[in-house]
Amino acid sequence: MGTAATAGQQEKISLLKVLGPVHVWALGVGIVLVGEYMGWNFSVAKGGAYGSLIACWVIGLLYTCVAMIDSEVTSTVAAAGGQYTQAKHIIGPLMAFNVGLYLVMAYTMLEAADALVVGDLLKAVAAQYGADLDPRPFVVLTIAFLAWLNYRGVFMTLTVNFVITAFAFIAILVLFFNASGLVDGQSVLLHRDLLVDLPYGWIGVLASLQFGMWYYLGIEGTCQAAEEVRSAGRSIPMGTMGGMMTLLIAASLTWYICTGIIPWEYLGQATTPLYDAARLMGSVELEVMLFIGTMFAAIASANGCINDASRAWFSMSRDRYMPHWFGAVHPRYRTPYRSILFLIPIAVSFAFTGLLDQVITFSILSGLLGYTFMSFNIVRFRRLWPLGSIERGYVHPYHPIPCIVLGVLCSATYFATYLGYGTSLLSIMAFYILVSIWFVVRRYPFVKRGEQFTMPWPRPKGY
Template sequence: MEPELKRQLGVFDAVVIGLGSMIGAGVFVALAPAAGAAGSGLLVGLALAAVVAYCNATSSARLAARYPQSGGTYVYGRERLGEFWGYLAGWGFVVGKTASCAAMALTVGDYVWPGQEHAVAVAAVVALTAVNYAGVQKSAWLTRAIVAVVLAVLAAVVVAALTSGTADAARLDVGADATFSGVLQAAGLLFFAFAGYARIATLGEEVRDPARTIPRAIPLALGSALVVYALVAVSALAVLGPARLADAAAPLSEAALAAGAGLLAPAVRVGATVAALGSLLALILGVSRTTLAMARDRHLPHALAAVHPRFQVPHRAELAVGAVVAVAAATADLRGAIGFSSFGVLAYYAIANASAWTLTRAEGRPPLLIPALGLAGCLVLAFALPPSSVLSGAAVLAVGAVAYAVRRGTFA
């Protein structure tokens, strides 16, 4: 029998870990490319991303309550749709979220030491891998502190922007620069920021009373993140407008300057760094648990299924994920990683919604409209992403499918 992880996390811890993933560097970097795609339709794109995220969260919560194991949709797809679909979900998640990890690490580098961002990024990955290795409860404590700092910084920026004389409500109106395709692309890019609630489901084996805790924690985390993102987006648009926001290298720093609150700029830099660290911490946590689940089924080397006897964490999986992310952080491009990550994670959630569709009422199935809308939304947003993201993401999924077929043929 495979060793199991220890159940240590309650509702509050699970919500904080989800928030640490969602209110991470995405709020500091995703608004600019989304505004570039949607223009004044940015808020419409945000609303669309939130609707799809809600459907995904609801489907994931019902599935996680029924299958409280590490691995998230890898487990759900395997149990409800068959081994291949579970494998494809796990593959898309691990690859896509590895790109997210690299993006978060590079964000730390950009804010801490411009010009040496890759070196700082690698150092951040090594440090947070060590924190995760020491136990999930320590990760939860650190995430609480990170979320508190980030929320304080964001609240200061929102208040400064909305109370400044430069804020103009007219900039929030959807104008001629907003197109349907642009809004869809913005929603796909913003989905990168909302996808953190998956961390709660992938930690299913470490949550106390998962049948109650997970369905409560996921919507709480998602709803809180949506409120924060909406307030930040409204504030940034009100003082910068869509064109300046799209061109901003550091959107919230520029929003603070435009609002006449230049003293906040250093705090925003600190907040972005801390947010990226929090998101990276939670991402490494989630990817290592999916790696653990896939290793248990021998889709990845079985040695990665080991659980540390003292710290009760999948230590080999965490070290392997940390090593791969460190290499990616040393070589990757920040903005390119966002679209690539979004494609992989949207594919992951498409399989989650398809899995939820197969639940019976007795098994806690949500109303059928929710998984249907979630599945359609994931597919539409995935293929509305920039062409380079679609092509690279589809190619990676295809490589995974071929590897699965070869493995099945080899061991048949």
């Protein structure tokens, strides 16, 4: 009895409310900024340099809609789990289960890709000096160290993220000022000779939307901090929209620098394009700075991904959507420690599958499914609880234009994924269909019904 009582008491310990807008910014931008250091450039391979720029801005519009919608719903549904908790209160359990899995899969697979970048970059630098380095221990070490940081507490985790993310962003600015000649008056950019027409025409531009998502993938992760911020109504919109502005600037500068220095075919398959751009500029200082910037961006992203994936898994487990054992909070550090530990070997195994492009596609598609959910989630949220019926932390303007634009752009991005990655798209959809059936048949009987609706709202209209 004593043990059961202790366990019950342990599960009632809540997460700490210690975060402000800066931490929300650091969480969102920290996860995403690695997308400027690697990954976005695969859109150059699919649609050429101009195709990638168009994708950058079109997908920027998609994410602006995501940030607007998310800010309203999250500042009102201020609980860990972010979009999962929103889906649970607004659409229903099966949708919530899927949204929770989108988050876990998108972030855990992104974390694996981040750790691989750390290992590959160290290997590449070692090769420059004639050494042959095995990257695998560094991949494991990176994930293990960051998991330990997350285990010890969210405040320190996101404070570290703020510092290293800020450095990685400043590194892009420094590279831009040097490359464009704003420092010494001598530009090294060669756009006139390196830029070519659209290699695949406009269908290539459409196809490049898929990897255009890497400029911003994960910004919606700011919602995972909703239960740990001091003021959700202030911190979430400020941190998320500030993060989007930072990313739009960083993405445009990154495209401008890289396409002005690197031939597009090389750029389309480069592992670390910004670092390569710094190497081509012939400055040791810039090379070192971009090496550190790439490392920091990858580490910050993996750090934020561990934070977000574990909270999504924790929230689902707390509601018994997944095994209840994972829904525990550490009695001293007040973190979802079992979920953090459980996801470590999984991230490592994803990193070692050797299927990096499939892992990345899984991450992108999981994110895309989540954005599709947001487009009808906001419509239903406004319908079930019209403005004025409940207290909202923030009300986004121009409704329903953002959700219509979001729905259209999501459809275009599914088509972009079909172009070149059609088999992967179907296999990942098969996963979500199978796991949905499994949830309905196997898991849902373990879920409490009314108890999972925790918001102090009136009965939804029409129900």
